[in-house]
Amino acid sequence: MLAQDEFPNPWISVDYVRDNADAILAATRQHVTLTLVSVALGLLLAVPLALLARRFRRLETPVVGFTGFLYTVPSLALFAVLAPYTGLTATTVVIGLTAYTLLVLVRNLLAGLSGVPADVKEAARGMGVGPVRMLLRVELPLALPAVVAGLRVATVSTVALVTVGVVVGHGGLGQLIFSGFNNNLYRAEIFTATVLCVLLALVADALLLGAERLLTPWARR
Amino acid sequence: MGAPVSLVADTAAFLLDGETWTGSSGVPARLVEHLVVSGSAVLLAMVLALPLALWLGHVGRGGLLVVGLANASRAVPTFAVLVLLVATPVGFGDRATVVALVLFAVPAVLTNAYVGVRDVDRDAREAARGMGMSGWQVLRRVELPLALPLVLAGIRTASVQVVATATLAAYVGGGGLGRFIADGFGRGDLAMAAGGGVLVALLALLVEVSLGAVQRRVEPGPGRRPPVATGIAPGQV
Numbered sequence: 001m002l003a004q005d006e007f008p009n010p011w012i013s014v015d016y017v018r019d020n021a022d023a024i025l026a027a028t029r030q031h032v033t034l035t036l037v038s039v040a041l042g043l044l045l046a047v048p049l050a051l052l053a054r055r056f057r058r059l060e061t062p063v064v065g066f067t068g069f070l071y072t073v074p075s076l077a078l079f080a081v082l083a084p085y086t087g088l089t090a091t092t093v094v095i096g097l098t099a100y101t102l103l104v105l106v107r108n109l110l111a112g113l114s115g116v117p118a119d120v121k122e123a124a125r126g127m128g129v130g131p132v133r134m135l136l137r138v139e140l141p142l143a144l145p146a147v148v149a150g151l152r153v154a155t156v157s158t159v160a161l162v163t164v165g166v167v168v169g170h171g172g173l174g175q176l177i178f179s180g181f182n183n184n185l186y187r188a189e190i191f192t193a194t195v196l197c198v199l200l201a202l203v204a205d206a207l208l209l210g211a212e213r214l215l216t217p218w219a220r221r
Numbered sequence: 222m223g224a225p226v227s228l229v230a231d232t233a234a235f236l237l238d239g240e241t242w243t244g245s246s247g248v249p250a251r252l253v254e255h256l257v258v259s260g261s262a263v264l265l266a267m268v269l270a271l272p273l274a275l276w277l278g279h280v281g282r283g284g285l286l287v288v289g290l291a292n293a294s295r296a297v298p299t300f301a302v303l304v305l306l307v308a309t310p311v312g313f314g315d316r317a318t319v320v321a322l323v324l325f326a327v328p329a330v331l332t333n334a335y336v337g338v339r340d341v342d343r344d345a346r347e348a349a350r351g352m353g354m355s356g357w358q359v360l361r362r363v364e365l366p367l368a369l370p371l372v373l374a375g376i377r378t379a380s381v382q383v384v385a386t387a388t389l390a391a392y393v394g395g396g397g398l399g400r401f402i403a404d405g406f407g408r409g410d411l412a413m414a415a416g417g418g419v420l421v422a423l424l425a426l427l428v429e430v431s432l433g434a435v436q437r438r439v440e441p442g443p444g445r446r447p448p449v450a451t452g453i454a455p456g457q458v
Contacts, residue, residue, distance in 0.1 A: 069426070072381060072422075072426055072429045073422040074385030074386075074388050074389075074422065074425050075385070076385070076389055076399065076418070078422070079418070080402045080405065080417055080421075081418040083414060083415065084228040084231075084232070084411040084414075084415050153295070156292075156295050157295055159298075160296060160297065160298040160299070161298070162298075164300055166392075167406055168406075171300075174298070177301050178304070180304070181304045181307065181308075181393065190301070190305060190308055191305070193301070194298070194305060197298055198297055198298075202296060205296075
């Protein structure tokens with residue numbers, strides 16, 4: 001038996017939460033910020049990439065292949081390779097996490113756009129809708145369910161991945177998990193942070209699902 | 222912090238240094254540690270998940286459970302599980318690492334194999350039945366061969382994920398190539414951390430590409446490609 005087993009070290013402790021409310025809140029806030037920034041940047045990059053791949057068919061394989069290549073690189077390795085350039089900063093974490101969202105976002109955008117029925121586009125064209133309006137008013141709204149499905153997967157994975165940011169000192173709730181590890185395996189700290197992390201993922205998923213329902217009233221059955 | 226050019230040089234210097242490659246903390250020794258832990262985890266996950274997945278797919282039940290498990294595993298941070306396990310009686314060391322890795326390999330193996338068997342063409346299944354095959358024979362001679370590409374896709378996905386998670390294990394006292402990253406960051410030697418990052422990335426890509434090649438070999442011709450040839454990816458690690 002290890003020494004710490006002789007001392008009470010409960011998994012759940014109200015005292016821990018009360019005494020460390022500020023630190024928990026700060027870590028949660030960092031976690032949410034890192035997730036939001038990374039997923040938003042990912043979407044901002046994925047849309048032009050997907051449109052490019054759709055416009056120039058020959059680019060589709062390299063674009064999807066490149067995002068797949070990025071996805072295969074383990075996050076810890078990517079942070080380690082980035083750190084000499086971007087330092088032990090939140091930027092390192094955001095670059096890495098953004099890179100990971102690209103695969104699923106680009107793939108789902110392409111799938112969503114190619115799923116828009118041809119006769120709908122034909123009808124819009126017949127009504128005099130130009131290419132930009134076609135994209136914004138016809139194609140993207142119809143692709144929305146696929147895009148949101150991708151966003152949900154990307155967001156949930158990102159929430160989990162933020163914890164690895166601990167290696168460069170910006171891991172949101174991962175900071176608490178690691179400090180609990182270093183603090184003689186302080187179970188309450190480790191467990192509270194883990195539960196909050198999973199809860200964040202579930203809440204984010206539910207919010208995105210709700211947003212999709214609101215944005216696509218026609219899909220309601 | 223120096224200019225990027227010298228950082229590339231520093232990283233290269235670390236990777237080319239003879240010392241990096243020798244001894245019990247050299248790259249070959251760390252690679253063996255990494256592969257032994259990862260390999261045992263993938264094998265264990267296969268032993269646990271494949272029979273269950275094949276059976277569930279064969280009888281066409283438990284879909285909600287399988288998909289739910291895959292989704293839930295995406296929301297749980299691997300890093301948290303590694304630390305949580307160390308704080309339980311499982312404790313430190315390779316055993317804890319393997320347990321954590323198995324936990325994260327099972328959903329990928331399970332989901333893909335389950336979907337592969339479940340989605341086998343009804344006609345093929347009924348034809349086999351009509352030829353007088355028993356349920357076991359249908360599974361072994363019809364469903365399993367047709368599901369093989371997806372079964373392998375699951376194993377490939379799980380392997381890449383396990384190799385990645387095994388890296389993280391260095392942070393809870395494990396060995397493997399992750400040590401270079403953990404020690405590099407620990408000592409403020411970013412060239413060492415980056416060198417370790419390059420090695421780990423190469424290993425992950427190598428596993429992905431080689432298992433992808435195996436998977437393509439068993440895939441049916443282009444005309445008969447199953448709808449989900451790439452498999453179902455779980456979360457990144």
